[in-house]
Amino acid sequence: MCLSGTLEDKLDAASAAGFDGVEVFEPDLVASPWSPAELAARCADLGLSIDLYQPFRDLDSTDPDRFARNLRRAEAKFDVMAALGVDTVLVCSSVAHDAVEDADRLAEQLATAAGRAHERGLRIAYEALAWGRHVSTWERSWDTVRRADSPALGLCLDSFHVLSRGGDPAGFAAVPAEKLFFLQLADAPRLDMDVLQWSRHHRLFPGQGAFDLPGFLGAVLAAGYAGPLSLEVFNDVYRQADPARTAVDAMRSLRWLEEALALRRPDAGLPLPPAAPALSGWSFTELAVDGASGPQLAAVLGALGFTHTGQHRSKPVQLWEQGTARVLLNAFDTRADAVRPSGPGVASVAALGLESADPGRSAARAEAMCAPVLPRTRGAAEAQLSAVAAPDGTQVFFTRTGPDGWPADFLSTGERPGPGAGITGVDHVSLTQPFDAFDEAGLFYRAVLGLEPQEVTELAAPFGLVRTRAVTGPDRAVRLALSVSALRRGGWAPGVPEPQSIALATDDVVATARALRAAGAPLLPVPANYTDDLAARVDLPEELLAAVREHGLMYEQDAHGGYLHLATDVLGDRVFFEVVQRLDGYDGYGTTDAPVRMAAHRRRRQATTSGRR
Amino acid sequence: MCLSGTLEDKLDAASAAGFDGVEVFEPDLVASPWSPAELAARCADLGLSIDLYQPFRDLDSTDPDRFARNLRRAEAKFDVMAALGVDTVLVCSSVAHDAVEDADRLAEQLATAAGRAHERGLRIAYEALAWGRHVSTWERSWDTVRRADSPALGLCLDSFHVLSRGGDPAGFAAVPAEKLFFLQLADAPRLDMDVLQWSRHHRLFPGQGAFDLPGFLGAVLAAGYAGPLSLEVFNDVYRQADPARTAVDAMRSLRWLEEALALRRPDAGLPLPPAAPALSGWSFTELAVDGASGPQLAAVLGALGFTHTGQHRSKPVQLWEQGTARVLLNAFDTRADAVRPSGPGVASVAALGLESADPGRSAARAEAMCAPVLPRTRGAAEAQLSAVAAPDGTQVFFTRTGPDGWPADFLSTGERPGPGAGITGVDHVSLTQPFDAFDEAGLFYRAVLGLEPQEVTELAAPFGLVRTRAVTGPDRAVRLALSVSALRRGGWAPGVPEPQSIALATDDVVATARALRAAGAPLLPVPANYTDDLAARVDLPEELLAAVREHGLMYEQDAHGGYLHLATDVLGDRVFFEVVQRLDGYDGYGTTDAPVRMAAHRRRRQATTSGRR
Structure with missing residues (x-):
């Protein structure tokens, strides 16, 4: 969702800017004439891996019938994932009125879903939305994952959701590395507004806003995360801009971020570009x-x-x-x-x-x-x-x-x-x-x-x-x-x-x-x-x-x-x-x-x- | 500030749309090559009265030197008003760090300023900004005016500042009619954001938003207000649109408002346009x-x-x-x-x-x-x-x-x-x-x-x-x-x-x-x-x-x-x-x-x- 256009436009832009992989967001797939297998083939042609699939929201439910329906829908999406060749699916904390508040019951439902995923060789990355109904901090999402204790359930960390609420990345060190399934990065300007609107309209690429992204990324890497760095930037301007340009802007933000982190941690052995002469x-x-x-x-x-x-x-x-x-x-x-x-x-x-x-x-x-x-x-x-x-x-x-x-x-x-x-x-x-x-x-x-x-x-x-x-x-x-x-x-x-x-x-x-x-x-x-x-x-x-x-x-x-x-x-x-x-x-x-x-x-x-x- | 362009553009647009009068906002005057007297002559040619002058913010101060300087500045603005031929000046509740909190001291400072105005045959309309530092409700502004007890000090009511905070217009009935100096009208969509940003960017003309403007206007008129209905709509789109069009839109909003009020109070004898046939x-x-x-x-x-x-x-x-x-x-x-x-x-x-x-x-x-x-x-x-x-x-x-x-x-x-x-x-x-x-x-x-x-x-x-x-x-x-x-x-x-x-x-x-x-x-x-x-x-x-x-x-x-x-x-x-x-x-x-x-x-x-x- 960083890039404007149809799925075809987005993949072309990401590949041309030198990205290694993409997340696939369901609305793009639903509007595409390519079957999941055709999409996988197109990504392979473009040198792009598919690192995450984002098919739905509000998985857990206090209503057993609704939860059963949600599980059936999840199974249908697991079929899509198999055809796409992607092993990780994102599940966000629920924002629905029927979201589960009880920590053990929530963990149980996620464990059930993760069990189904596990049977298919898939895994679920669970993410706390800053405006989640009961789970709105990364600490709460980690508590849920810990309680569920399923090998196919881990965390997705998103810098916006953590930093917009003043969360402290120092706590990531307590999470076992193998439970850090995915990482999404976004910067943002400091704005005094409803966090959902802030998130949906005003995110920026790292280095464009006011958040300490090098610090955030440093904490995630120090905790042992070794997966992709994914940019998830909802921004009204980028939504309608030339995706080829936006993709280059996005890649620049990662290069900047990598350098900023390397300069802070000279011992980490990260590659450095030529320093900018005065x-x-x-x-x-x-x-x-x-x-x-x-x-x-x-x-x-x-x-x-x-x-x-x-x-x-x-x-x-x-x-x-x-x-x-x-x-x-x-x-x-x-x-x-x-x-x-x-x-x-x-x-x-x-x-x-x-x-x-x-x-x-x-x-x-x-x-x-x-x-x-x-x-x-x-x-x-x-x-x-x-x-x-x-x-x-x-x-x-x-x-x-x-x-x-x-x-x-x-x-x-x-x-x-x-x-x-x-x-x-x-x-x-x-x-x-x-x-x-x-x-x-x-x-x-x-x-x-x-x-x-x-x-x-x-x-x-x-x-x-x-x-x-x-x-x-x-x-x-x-x-x-x-x-x-x-x-x-x-x-x-x-x-x-x-x-x-x-x-x-x-x-x-x-x-x-x-x-x-x-x-x-x-x-x-x-x-x-x-x-x-x-x-x-x-x-x-x-x-x-x-x-x-x-x-x-x-x-x-x-x-x-x-x-x-x-x-x-x-x-x-x-x-x-x-x-x-x-x-x-x-x-x-x-x-x-x-x-x-x-x-x-x-x-x-x-x-x-x-x-x- | 409803209209885009220079002061010249704005006056032409307001006159062409059939308005009787305008407020003059100081930044427009400051950027204009017309002297205040030339502006007054131009307005007279266009059939426009000047009903209010808005020259400054943050009049009161806990710092006596600063208050003295503010009074000197006010005197300079009174000269401008004399040349403009306008008798009412707007003073908003202060948003500055040195705003006066003590009710009696605040009333005393406003009474002092009103006394200076009174000597010149002028009067001050005091308005509570919804984000004023100490005065942010119309009740508090009325309390200040009442304490000051000066014939040249009265209230300016603004529908946005009252309704955005969920204020109740029913209370206007307790204010003597002669203390209602001025009325500013704006509608707005319901938005969950900082009230200052909401006010500065998203106001709308009556009938375009979610506020009950007919109810608000009805309460003000019932309290005996007989002055102009002024539209004060800060809106990012109107700021850059064709002012001639916006002025017609604004006039339409007043016609709609007048009818809506007339339909609610058939006994008030307000004129009705032909009803819209089904x-x-x-x-x-x-x-x-x-x-x-x-x-x-x-x-x-x-x-x-x-x-x-x-x-x-x-x-x-x-x-x-x-x-x-x-x-x-x-x-x-x-x-x-x-x-x-x-x-x-x-x-x-x-x-x-x-x-x-x-x-x-x-x-x-x-x-x-x-x-x-x-x-x-x-x-x-x-x-x-x-x-x-x-x-x-x-x-x-x-x-x-x-x-x-x-x-x-x-x-x-x-x-x-x-x-x-x-x-x-x-x-x-x-x-x-x-x-x-x-x-x-x-x-x-x-x-x-x-x-x-x-x-x-x-x-x-x-x-x-x-x-x-x-x-x-x-x-x-x-x-x-x-x-x-x-x-x-x-x-x-x-x-x-x-x-x-x-x-x-x-x-x-x-x-x-x-x-x-x-x-x-x-x-x-x-x-x-x-x-x-x-x-x-x-x-x-x-x-x-x-x-x-x-x-x-x-x-x-x-x-x-x-x-x-x-x-x-x-x-x-x-x-x-x-x-x-x-x-x-x-x-x-x-x-x-x-x-x-x-x-x-x-x-x-x-x-x-x-x-x-």
Whole structure:
């Protein structure tokens, strides 16, 4: 149930992502035209074992007739299992009104069922659902298995059911290894809601949520479990996403989990992928532009104080520099003009260059963590660049900025960087994610690049809820702000549907704003109401408040300090620049002010569009 | 916050839908380029009063310095209110860690703030948030207002905050009318989750949820409240939907609420819209077909036992009949062939004809309930037909089937209905709703047509979660099954993205299935695994089980009885027929079996597509 589609789709996706086996969930089989034997043959062809069958719920019953009927149904399912060639069946603790409460009677019924299974060479893995009627903790399920004392009855442990209730995996050590029949893994965000709804809609792959999965897995392995690691992730987004992608995401989560556990237990001899080299900063940010947006972007970069210092040896790519900020303009397709003669032009963040201590190892790490490594055409005398594709399609390059690194691909224009506008480098890049890719992206940047995902925050933006999450490197030398529309879709998504921004750092945003204004940079106007409210909310020094008002700055605070920032208009169809100054260790991304900025961008886009008509 | 967009968008939408006034929520004002005076002028132009201003939270504080700062901020907001020309400001019970717990101290702080407001001719409406730190019930907020004893301090009542905590509106009677300053209305579904999340994401307009809004409003009015009825609906879907549509939906909810209250209190002299005439059944279902799908649909109708009995006088519309089931095929656009030479053709449910006791009154009712009445071209000697557009665009006609009704528009083909296949009429029509329109549709069918919305159920379908809800008429003579994809969007939505079906009733589905098979109807195959599982789950009579297996039927049960059903292939791009037999008062729509049907439809569509390539 991690994967969307029919059984056929799911098996193809699991096999392609490199899984060794699957659980079969009955609804998929029931809806399949394959007989159980045909399904077994298809799995064998795909290199997949069938490790568990999940046919039903609510086996035990206080009503003897009903229990007898349930046993008959179990026998029918044992026939299916024989044809599938699977030896373990999952039985969850009952949630029905007729669930057995008495511990001995429950154990007796499970022992009866396990006896029937045993005669067929099968076994039952018993699992406590967190919302089971009488059995809702793993301790209670273990008590039941112990009492039943049947060789064909053991435990299925599920990290969600244990950790969602604050259960302690340390107790697994008391369970004999041969009673640990199966292990299901799922992570989840911390949510204050009914545990059944939490479980059914919001589970995540290991490394995407808030649970300590390495600790959980470590405890299960230490107890002697040697079976498959199965992912059981009920998630509304994955249910409807491309299963091939989700399966790769799932495999990445297991690779991440394996490494996290290996790092905690160096003595366990678990294999380690190449460690992620430290990323010490931004080497470049590349914008793909067309014939309409390219000249506009070049003019704006000039007004922002950048200098056009280089031209690529073999491609239509310009290098613009100021401080350590380097922006590439890649004229990917000038024919787009012909198609959209009056539109704003197309521009987007196409690539991120990240400074790696060891680019080759970064690429090897990325490959080990299931990142798609990109093929790259390379001219003579050009530097070898390794790149991977992020979930939103952005290319991520691992670079070294030096005479023998990527700058060698650029011929000097002869222009030397001028005094500029006080921009010192890139503070962060903000990328709107495709709806299906938000949680995938958090794990991608964590596992592949070694960045640390921060809290997810939700934002009531003018055109719908937006979720944001930053991923950051050590010392915040690399910061990426990821966002996603919680529900918004096409049709009535006016203005700038999936904006991206490059936030440039300055040590004196007032001086930089003054220089930008003098140079005619297209700065986004901030409403006077905003500044009036700011004055009423925050005790800012008079002089600073005057500057905020004069230069159309925005200001917000977090627990550490303040954040002064401004934005440009949207350039092309979706890109804008920000100029930001962090005070006293402010660690956010201007999220509180974002709705004001979004409304202003919308208004400017409306004005431009109606002007053009 | 009911409406998506910038302040400008929201005001336009509220005015166009006929609202008299609005609340202004500070974030909208802060993001607006209009000064408060300009906003007031704009509202006046649009015929909107500003009835309340919502500038801030957490006024009271145990920290005297912080309270002093909050008062200063309040004074700044009083300036804004003066410019807006609004006299009432909302203050919610504090949720902050420094909220005042002591009842007298809290009353004293609110009295101080109210005194400042009073000097400016303003007043404060104090509201208990259901998750307020110390004040979370309306009784506690009233206790505070009573203690403060300030003429400028009164209550704001919010139906969500009262009803979500199981509060009793009967107590409002004890509050003097002059202390009821403001009323906010919101409905909500019953959800077992944190009340803050419930409130922020899942509120609904009155009539869309599970709360007794007529009872609540009745209690407030009986206590003497005579101010505005304000809708405060935080809802993730409405936040991102077309605000013009949402505003009409909102106005419809108030019309429905007014009527519901008037019916409960006939003595109150509230105005009543024309009552909804009883709908006694389906007169016709109209399918829009193109040159590719039209001949296919006609052939399938023939195989289902229908007879082509009539041809429209002036339009390319065929009438097909069997029992009381009447299907119209409207060849809306045969040019589509040229565009999609190899595709499956376009077909969709374009119109529903509902038999009304008084079609004219049905139309008047629809207009009173804000339904868009459709213009209609009409030839000589053709019947007057009144139609409105449902939220998904389907046209709903109010008809009388008789010699002087709509059948008079059809010339006889001379063919008489034959023995048919045992189909007696239409059981229900299933329509997939656009994502934004699901809750709107429930209220539309309830308020406009007088149908009764049933429970919303959720279904784990192969390509994502699906929510379904039926709306039904008296004696179930009219049943509509509405569904919506909970998250699915374009891109990876294979097969049949937004299916529609016409479910035909039979008294003997086995005999009908036999006739259909003999006539070569394109019946959807049901996997053998499904029937094997059914046999293990349900004790069906041997003979019936054999027939289920032979004819590819499906069977499910509810608390009342059983449901035998089959489906055809998808015809054109999204329409299929079902044949259904209800046993012993079964009252559902085959939802449990739907995933099997969806997977089978997907598989057939894949086979057709690959066969065509």
